Amino acid sequence: xxxxxxxxxxxxxxxxxxxxxxxxxxxxxxxxxxxxxxxxxxxxxxxxxxxxxxxxxxxxxxxxxxxxxxxxxxxxxxxxxxxxxxxxxxxxxxxxxxxxxxxxxxxxxxxxxxxxxxxxxxxxxxxxxxxxxxxxxxxxxxxxxxxxxxxxxxxxxxxxxxxxxxxxxxxxxxxxxxxxxxxxxxxxxxxxxxxxxxxxxxxxxxx
Numbered sequence: 001x002x003x004x005x006x007x008x009x010x011x012x013x014x015x016x017x018x019x020x021x022x023x024x025x026x027x028x029x030x031x032x033x034x035x036x037x038x039x040x041x042x043x044x045x046x047x048x049x050x051x052x053x054x055x056x057x058x059x060x061x062x063x064x065x066x067x068x069x070x071x072x073x074x075x076x077x078x079x080x081x082x083x084x085x086x087x088x089x090x091x092x093x094x095x096x097x098x099x100x101x102x103x104x105x106x107x108x109x110x111x112x113x114x115x116x117x118x119x120x121x122x123x124x125x126x127x128x129x130x131x132x133x134x135x136x137x138x139x140x141x142x143x144x145x146x147x148x149x150x151x152x153x154x155x156x157x158x159x160x161x162x163x164x165x166x167x168x169x170x171x172x173x174x175x176x177x178x179x180x181x182x183x184x185x186x187x188x189x190x191x192x193x194x195x196x197x198x199x200x201x202x203x204x205x206x207x
Contacts, residue, residue: 004061007032007054012068014050020074022048023205026062027081029055030123035191039198047205050075058085058092059100066104071111077205078108081120084187087149088141098152105160118204119157121166122146123189126178130186138186143176165204170196 001009025031032053040047052069054062062069062082070078082104086097105117124146127138150166157164171193173179178186182193 004054004056008065008068011052012072015068015072018050018073019048021076022050022073023077023079024050024052024070024073024075025079025081026052026066026069027120028053028057028062028083028085029188030084031079031081033188034194036194039195043198045202047202049205053081056085057082059083059097059104063100063104063107066107067111070108074112075115077116077118079118079120079201079204080104081122083149083153084122084141084146087122087145088137090140094145094149094152097149098156101153101156102159105156105162109160117157117160117162119153119162119164121150121153121164121168123168124172124176124178126173126180126183126186128177129180129183134186141187163204165201167197167200167204170200 025034025036032051032055034051034053036049036051040049050073054069059082083097083101086092108115108117124143125138125141127135127142130138154164171178171182171189178189179193182189182196184190
């Protein structure tokens with residue numbers, strides 16, 4: 001079994017005893033790495049949030065297991081951050097990513113009545129602060145491409161009557177890049193970066 005498959009099977013087991021009707025975070029590594037339960041504990045907040053992110057997931061991979069990563073929990077709210085790995089490939093058009101995203105939302109809406117879905121704006125990257133081995137990827141996954149993809153995500157949210165949210169304000173430097181002090185290697189976000197967006201995302205969790 002791959003790491004991804006192991007995680008999905010673990011989530012499948014955990015879902016059996018999970019409390020229904022709560023909030024779910026789902027997506028790829030940028031969601032999986034969000035230490036939301038650690039931060040909730042630090043804030044003395046007993047809100048239940050299940051993180052069902054899987055590092056390395058492309059949009060078609062999440063679509064294939066959207067039951068495990070969202071639907072089985074019958075959530076009241078789902079926060080999705082999926083597609084940045086698609087954006088790292090020059091061979092995957094944004095339209096193909098959005099088709100998968102669209103199908104994902106439809107699947108959740110069909111299975112979970114009255115669910116609120118929050119489509120998250122993609123986080124920025126920082127090519128200048130990137131580790132050498134990351135630079136090739138960030139020549140494809142640029143902030144310009146991310147901005148273009150965010151326009152499509154916003155349109156998708158409007159099409160479904162769901163919410164497009166952008167919690168990136170505290171992550172960006174003056175040039176709109178991911179702040180160097182918040183990134184691990186130019187792309188992924190460290191714990192301080194997640195702390196910087198915590199209040200903003202929790203405002204949506206609580207609304």
